[in-house]
Amino acid sequence: MIKLMKQLQPFKLAVAAVLILVFLQSMGDLYLPTLMSDIVDKGIVQGDRSYIWKIGGFMLLVAGGGALCSVIASYLSSKVAAGFGKNTRSRVFNHVENFTLHEFDKLGTASLITRTTNDITQVQTVLTMMLRMMIGAPMMMIGGIIMAVSEDAKLSLIFVVVIPLLVGAIFFIGMKGLPLFKAIQIKLDKLNLVLREHLTGIRVIRSFNRIGHENKRFSEANHDLTETAIKVNKVMAGLMPLMMIVMNFSMIAILYFGGIRINEGNMQVGSLMAFIQYAMQIMFSLIMVSMMFVLIPRASASALRINEVLDMQPEFSDPTQGELQTTATATHKDGRDTMRGFVEFDNVSFSYPGAEQPALSRISFSARPGEVTAIIGGTGSGKSTLLSLIPRFYDVNEGAVRVDGVDVREMTQEELRSKIGYIPQKAVLFTGTINENIRYGKEDATDEEILHAARVSQSFDFVSEMKEGFNSEIAQGGNNVSGGQKQRLSIARALIKKPEVYLFDDSFSALDFKTDAKLRAALKGETIESTVLIVAQRVSTVMDADRIIVIDDGEIVGMGTHRELLDNNEVYREIVSSQLSEEEIA
Structure with missing residues (x-):
């Protein structure tokens, strides 16, 4: 988690502003009980209305300033967290683009999708809260203790018992929850894998009447995830009632011993009211920390998974400048150009x-x-x-x-x-128009070049028969065109690039013999100056x-x-x- 937080470097000014604003808000919140104590002890008890109006107006000013700081801090923290999420997603995506097929096989597509979306969202959500609570809560707790001691040092001894109890409970439940949150993310990967296989293989599933089997697979993965989620929520659900029990018993103790001290003349009513408010601030700051402990374990598990992707280095990379060779000076091993x-x-x-x-x-x-x-x-x-x-x-x-x-x-x-112009064994088309798919090989291709590539690849006839022609939309995965049509459009995409080397990886397998022969005959005129390798x-x-x-x-x-x-x-x-x-x- 800490390693991932280094990505906040571009937002350091905004983070600093949030910290300052949270500090000012905390100072205002800590000052309000003291002002209220003065109103009770000096204004109400002595019947000094002008003092009450004066201090009351000042309280409104402090409260308004704190509210303004809170709003601005919330806006900036959300902006920082959203920017962090955007940058991290881009960083993961760009890093994954450099992976070899071996790294893809090792992590799995479903897991990479979960890590790039769900895991980063988990960290982003916690970051928003951390910028507010992880700074504000400790500040409120420490400040509350200091102010409570200044009101009555002996009554503050209650916190010596209460705070260790609450901290111990938070730590114990947090340690119990962390392994379960890690398990949830792994089981979410599994659920995504089953769902992705089901959606991409729906035709095969239906053709073999395996819908019942796939429903069972999904139900098992879903049930497994649900059981773990319920288990972790049971662990975390015990935290809030425990906090409230300790807090309520603390209030009883404060009122009991505070009443005795007032009766003995060692404490004033306003001071007790302020003390109670400080106690509430201390307790609620611990509750905020406990909420963080509910979210941080899951975010930590997500951060580990994100770092695993970012730390994974591709098996090979581009050569350094000193190792780089260019084809302009290349010669064959026997010395010929x-x-x-x-x-x-x-x-x-x-x-x-x-x-x-x-x-x-x-x-x-x-x-x-x-x-x-x-x-x-x-x-x-x-x-x-x-x-x-x-x-x-x-x-x-x-x-x-x-x-x-x-x-x-x-x-x-x-x-x-x-x-290289590569036509894979399994033709891949992207969502968008036919024009856009052919232009994938050459972004600045003219309409004439697209038409020529379509004619050579034997795509022109079936594209022309479509309602929108070359502006017809291709569905996700190219599911609205046949296997042979996908292969021909893939070949058109490679042809428009006019590469030095054509690699046809069993790229004619879905074509009938007549179209296959016509396509190969047309390709001869297009590949006169290129090297052609065909797997068939x-x-x-x-x-x-x-x-x-x-x-x-x-x-x-x-x-x-x-x-x-x-x-x-x-x-x-x-x-x-x-x-x-x-x-x-x-």
């Missing part, structure tokens, strides 16, 4: 964290501009993993991946990815490629043209024979 878009795998091996077997082993090949390099193999053979190493979604364990002759680890991620399951998609790489169990087991591999490679021959008839093979 490298072509734009030249991709090279040099004895690459890669393993996923915690995996027993490597996903890729000893991969070496090169892909040149103007050529189409296709990668084919069985499910789980490592095709998509190989492609994900080029934009540096993961880093290799051994060897090197080079683009334009430069190791991708020696380029900034922005420079590297600016050269269909033989018909890869058979016209300049080079086909066959992968099996993470290793290259064949490389060549379609005809060469048919004649010489058993694995490729099995794949072809499983998809094509004898006539088509011939």
Whole structure:
């Protein structure tokens, strides 16, 4: 929590103003009982009305000043807390954007969403109260004790018993609540995970008639969270009654012993009234502290989770200025100048964290501009993993991946990815219009460029048939277009970028054979100067490629043209024979 509070640095002037205002308000509140005591003892008892009006008017002035300080302090503390929340959310979001896929896998999407929203809101709420109560409450308590002692030192001995009792109760209940608040946040993650899976997978759930099963999962997660919340509320619910019992018994003791002291002539009625008010201020300041102890444990648990995200460093980062290489001076390892878009795998091996077997082993090949390099193999053979190493979604364990002759680890991620047009295996569209989704690849693209990209990607016909055409809205997740349409729009998004390297990660799988053939034919004219790498399951998609790489169990087991591999490679021959008839093979 303290570590996170360092983010208040931009608001130091506002925080200082809140502290000063809270101090002035506290001083005013502490001064009022003394003025009331003077009115009783000097004005009412002696019948001096002018004194009563004089001191009463001064009391109104002090009370009004305190109220004004309170309003301004509340406004500033809310503004500081809101600014802190905004900055922290931005900081977490920007930090998470730099995570590798490994960090995403480790934390989980549902947990990251909860940490960025609910956890930061918890800390923000407590910060608002802290700026007011954590300063005002101790000030009121210490000041109240000092003023009560000044009114009657012997009667103040009651606080020697009362205050340790209240502090002990607050500490005990706070320590009991902290582990439960941590558990609540973890169980909230679980609930969000179940809910997110339910909403994103609703079609699959309904198609398999698993609504009852999903309802049970949600009910279990919801019940688990509710039980923990009830348990923690039971613990915290005992705090307020305990505080009130101690406070009421304290009032009885003050009235009893105060009456005796008045009867003995050691204390005046006004002083007892002031003493009672100071006692109330002390008690209520402890109640405010107890309220903080209800909220601080949960905020502390949230702060720990936020710091866990902020402290997690990506597995790899951009090279320093001294390590940085640019493609302008890059040469191939044999000394030749490298072509734009030249991709090279040099004895690459890669393993996923915690995996027993490597996903890729000893991969070496090169892909040149103007050529189409296709990668084919069985499910789980490592095709998509190989492609994900080029934009540096993961880093290799051994060897090197080079683009334009430069190791991708020696380029900034922005420079590297600016050269690449990536079309993922699972097409992703964003909420907004079709225009906006295509422009995602190039913000300043003209309408003519958008139309051209749509025609090449075979998207123009179905987009034109929509009511709003290119201004038609795409629903969340692209749920209002088919899988094939999503793939074609994703390809249009990459085409408009005009990258040096195209990476098609099984991006034609949802297309029918006719559209697939038309799209690949149109792409030839667009990718003459670019390097094209295609991962595919269909033989018909890869058979016209300049080079086909066959992968099996993470290793290259064949490389060549379609005809060469048919004649010489058993694995490729099995794949072809499983998809094509004898006539088509011939």
